Amino acid sequence: DAKTTQPPSMDCAEGRAANLPCNHSTISGNEYVYWYRQIHSQGPQYIIHGLKNNETNEMASLIITEDRKSSTLILPHATLRDTAVYYCIVREGGSGNTGKLIFGQGTTLQVKP
Amino acid sequence: DVKVTQSSRYLVKRTGEKVFLECVQDMDHENMFWYRQDPGLGLRLIYFSYDVKMKEKGDIPEGYSVSREKKERFSLILESASTNQTSMYLCASSTNGLAGYNEQFFGPGTRLTVL
Numbered sequence: 001d002a003k004t005t006q007p008p009s010m011d012c013a014e015g016r017a018a019n020l021p022c023n024h025s026t027i028s029g030n031e032y033v034y035w036y037r038q039i040h041s042q043g044p045q046y047i048i049h050g051l052k053n054n055e056t057n058e059m060a061s062l063i064i065t066e067d068r069k070s071s072t073l074i075l076p077h078a079t080l081r082d083t084a085v086y087y088c089i090v091r092e093g094g095s096g097n098t099g100k101l102i103f104g105q106g107t108t109l110q111v112k113p
Numbered sequence: 114d115v116k117v118t119q120s121s122r123y124l125v126k127r128t129g130e131k132v133f134l135e136c137v138q139d140m141d142h143e144n145m146f147w148y149r150q151d152p153g154l155g156l157r158l159i160y161f162s163y164d165v166k167m168k169e170k171g172d173i174p175e176g177y178s179v180s181r182e183k184k185e186r187f188s189l190i191l192e193s194a195s196t197n198q199t200s201m202y203l204c205a206s207s208t209n210g211l212a213g214y215n216e217q218f219f220g221p222g223t224r225l226t227v228l
Contacts, residue, residue: 036217042221043203043205043219043221044156044203044205044219046217046218100146100158100161101158101217102158104155105155106155
């Protein structure tokens with residue numbers, strides 16, 4: 001599975017968009033990009049995933065560059081409850097895949113009032 | 114919504130005790146996982162199971178064993194607890210990926226302290 005690089009920390013003002021970058025320059029064609037977050041003292045929470053196209057759900061948007069070597073997770077209106085560690089993971093999809101994830105150190109997002 | 118539950122949020126055991134951590138999921142997922150999380154080391158995979166009675170070692174299986182007798186339940190066993198097994202333990206489940214992707218759903222975690 002491809003490795004990812006994320007900044008260790010970021011700040012964001014409450015109510016503003018939070019844009020979290022992730023580099024995955026060695027990603028291969030059948031690898032998905034997943035984003036999870038972990039709020040303090042809780043288990044990680046799935047946010048969104050994508051393969052080639054940009055994706056949006058009720059939590060966030062995922063923008064994947066055309067060459068797929070990087071992506072950005074966007075929280076459109078960050079709240080204090082979005083303060084968490086955000087993990088970007090790339091992993092091969094397909095049937096028979098065990099779903100094993102490799103978590104890096106992630107980005108600690110601090111949303112400030 | 115997928116729900117993954119773990120038997121305890123906090124657990125305190127003594128060195129040498131046998132410890133059972135239980136995990137149950139209610140979404141009929143094929144895959145289940147046990148991780149531990151330590152400061153500065155992130156989440157590390159201990160064991161996973163892709164079917165009943167099937168198990169595979171993860172990155173740090175030493176000192177642990179697992180049991181999956183029913184599809185919805187995955188148990189982590191510390192045969193003889195040691196202080197270096199003090200950690201946060203996280204259980205997760207996922208589908209088998211036939212749809213091309215299979216996000217994992219995590220339980221709330223069990224914070225185990227071994228004295």
